[in-house]
Amino acid sequence: MTTAEPPVTLTIDGQEVAVAAGMTIWDAARRVGIDIPVLCHDPAMEPVGVCRVCAVEVEGSRVLAAACHRQVEAGMVVRTNTERCQRARRMVVELLLADHPRPCAKHQLDRSCELERLAEALGVDQPRFPMRNAERATQNGADGGPETEDGTPAHAPILAPPSSALRLAHSPFDLSSPVIAVDHRACILCDRCIRACDWLQVNEVIGRTGKGRRARIAFDDDRPMGQSTCVSCGECVAHCPTGALTDKPLVVALQPERLQRVDTICPYCGVGCAVTFHVQEGKVARVTGRDGPANHARLCVKGRYGYDYSSHPQRLTVPLIRRPEYYPKGPLSEEVRHEGDYRRHKPGAPVTDYGPILKAFRETTWDEALDLCAARFLEIKRQYGPEALAGFGSAKCTNEDNYVFQKLIRAVFGTNNVDHCSRLCHASSVAALMECLGSGSVSNPVADVARADVCLVLGSNTTENHPVAATFIKQAARRGTTLVVMDPRRPALANHAHHYVRFKPGTDVALLNALMHVILREDLHDPVFIEARTENFAALRETVARYTPEMAEKITGVPASTIEEIARLYGRAHNAIIFWGMGISQHTTGTDNARCLIALCLLTGNIGRPGTGLHPLRGQNNVQGASDMGLLPIVYSGYQSVADPNVREKFARAWGVPLNPKRGLTVVEITSAALRGDIRGMLMMGENPFLSDPNINKVRKALASLEFLAVQDIFLTETAEFADVILPASSHAEKTGTYTNTDRYVQLAKRAVAPPGEARQDWQALVDLAGRMGYRMEYRDEAEIFAEMAALTPGYAGLSYPRLAREPIPWPCPAPDHPGTQVLFAHDFPRGKGRFSPAEFAPAQELPDEEYPFVLNTGRVLQHWHTGTMTRRARALEEIAPQPFVEICPADAEALGIGDGDPVRVRSRRGEVTVPARVTRQIAKGSVFIPFHYREAAANLLTIDALDPTAKIPEFKYCAVRLERLN
Amino acid sequence: MLSEKAFAAIEAAKKRYPDPRSALMPALWIAQEECGGWLPREAMADVARVMSLEPADVQSVASFYSMYYKAPVGKFVLEICHNIACDVLGARRIIDHVRERLGIAPGETTGDGLFTLKTVECLAACGGGPCMQVNSRYYENLTPERVDAILDGLRAHAEAGAPPPLPDERPQPADDGDAA
């Protein structure tokens, strides 16, 4: 719809209405407060007009019109409530109701079945038509066979049995999905679920099967939902108007009159979906999507069905102190003590057996626990100096928690040894962005992909790791954005791409340099932009000159012609956007990889406008915020350098203490320093390096060697087994605070439930600890922390709780009347000119050889989050993805005699794990992939702790392993 | 599951349409022919793959049209019209006769796998009612005797390789001149 078109004036029920051309009658009527009933129409999606319940009279028209679908015309005279409309509606409702159980599951719950409500409103009670449920009940999976005389399908004594293993039992219910219940009887075939799955999530699982009275919805080729390609996002449930698709209760049976709604933000990934928690009996009992800037009410399986971890019985509720008999410290559980073997974990058993761990601790009071922490930290500081202390904060915690955390480490511990897991995900991306542009965040929001002609996605398994962001990319690809996916391991997003390019792992620099080579050779670069807004172009030109497509083909395995084709696509695009994930960043060449992406973008001037730019998809729900808060060893909040005397002075004055000018150590450096005895005391807030960091055998030694370790968490993590003191913290559901998503939106989340037992807010415990160490912090609530932080942090200066309570705002937001900034760098870069930082191809640290012939890649699966502490205690998620696996391609599997599901021992120079094989073509020959969430077979036992020289990010995506079949 | 030949035929069919996905129906037909007259799940998966369609799309089309079979059928599918014109001309008698003769009800297949009986709506051959379609052939102006002859002929065709029975031996009704 172009805004230039003049408005259209029409009359609805006697009222004159002027609306934009192209609008439907239904929308126009709503403008003037006239509600026309709808069933198949859902304002979130394009109308299809299949139910005809929205019938209205249009003067001069012989038949009734479907208001949801019919567009307005100038001079139209519409009547929405005549007897004729009413009669037509009543007939539709009566027909639908004949087949519909009363009440259906949805109406029974909270009287919200749209059909039954409409029936009540229209006074339709007993339909005159016979019930057809008996037939639908016997239809499942049997459509299309020859029909018997009365129309029901026959199962004839036939030659071969049909491939019936997958056919449903003859029941109108399909309860095979762990999270969704299907009742075909309640279905009114409005197609809303089909459209939600196809258009909103672009998963394309649901269709119709059969016709006439035998028609019903079907999953894939008509198999039980739980055995289909459904990814359990629940979008279909969210849009189903009746009880045909409903959420299965995961925690308690819902009692609507007792449910309370609290608006918050999803606790999992960096997409930052807005959600509503429905709370009952002090527990989160259901989650629904809310219309936020990043999700438009969509959610993924974790956000919608992964909420029950917060009420898990294994939550920590009292502080714990290690018993003297359990020194010297070491691992306590089987899984943490030994090499990994998935067979150690029995499916269905709790993910961690607390027995052997809890034995080593005694319960205590907060006073005793915090006094002990304060005393030990002070003692280490006195004896070895502040540099012997360090802290890991958490990208799962709020901005307020993390601001207080780094303040504690800097102002009270007296060191800059503070870091968090962003070191492990996008440190290299941030380093390159800082170096080349002067700002480490994304330039454009994800949803901008809709305005791009070309979209490159590299090293990102977006549909699993940023599922809701992926929906926007998939939608764009459908609507005309050319999608190019480049990744050694074929991600599901490639199914939606116009081009999928598989290249050899670790050869990103060569590939990207060759793309730039072609762009320059064919004059597809943007000389005006380069001249006005960049520097160091000559150096780039010189470097990429050597990377001809033919040379890159030899390194990357990508045909030169493909490289040329992709270069032309990107080079010729009007607007092109780049997304990348950890496939780019988690390499020893991670910073170089990102430098090349930035150069590619600068070279073509694809930045500073909507539909362009650079978007490293951030992992954790608050990884952007945690970095913004200064949970990094070289900067205070807002990326203000600790080495800058003016900045230091500002913070010293605000905090009332002198501050340490020395840059701190990063995550993996801290582990090494602990092994050397340079770091002796640590505070760990919500981090679990035992599973998340590379080369766990080394981490194990480092953790055991710490003189004092305090762990503040919501469950007994693997890391907590090495703790002297464990402090029970509050989960996301119990927190009020702000989170900053991958798009830089700062979003306010509200406390939904009370923390269990004596568990406390993270920031409160930190404030208390600071006090006991002789430093007073005083905050009445989270808003006060935010205000202090905002005053010190330029990008957040204009933000406040009252503003954020109204709407999420993307930083930079320098002033209270500033609307925030969606697209960065329209006129300049924070560092002035954009810098080209050319990079040369360098091989990975540990190349495969005869002894260790495979390349190991690690990463995540859709259902689990990071070290699994939360998701493996979320019933549905654990049920869907209970086991680790190693992906191997069919040819390699055959050569090794490995069958799908066979136990395989994977060994590297650092450790070994035993996992079942998953034979798949997703993975290239010579490579294998293991997800890192599983404590019983931790992939990071294998990974190498080699670091990128600039960003100190470990090479999680590449090390050499060997595989053995077990009998 | 499908042969190279079938895949090639589907690829050729795709080329005949401006939007290749329009070839879904011929593709399903090719697959059904190849699989002995019905569409096993695996064959539909193959079709989805070569057509670049989701399994759900293929399922909805295949289940909508009654001439795609999702369960095995006999070598000959006897589709007898029971719509109004044929009914008036005695279709019921024909159906009952076949039922008795073969011992199967509509929807069923004979134990030897030779015949499946099916009742269908108008075959658009009302002028020759009662009528039936057997695989791709029409037989019109049916009488019980003629049906017997046709069934015998079909059996001989299947067992001894005899030529299939001819569509019609009786003179066609006179042309009333409308058709031009």
Ligand code: SF4
């Ligand atoms: S849960 Fe999601 S993927 Fe599954 S059928 Fe529903 S919309 Fe599609």
Ligand code: SF4
């Ligand atoms: S996409 Fe990310 S933020 Fe959204 S619901 Fe899923 S995990 Fe939560």
Ligand code: FES
């Ligand atoms: S709501 Fe308009 S046709 Fe269904």
Ligand code: FES
């Ligand atoms: S009614 Fe039988 S062919 Fe038309």
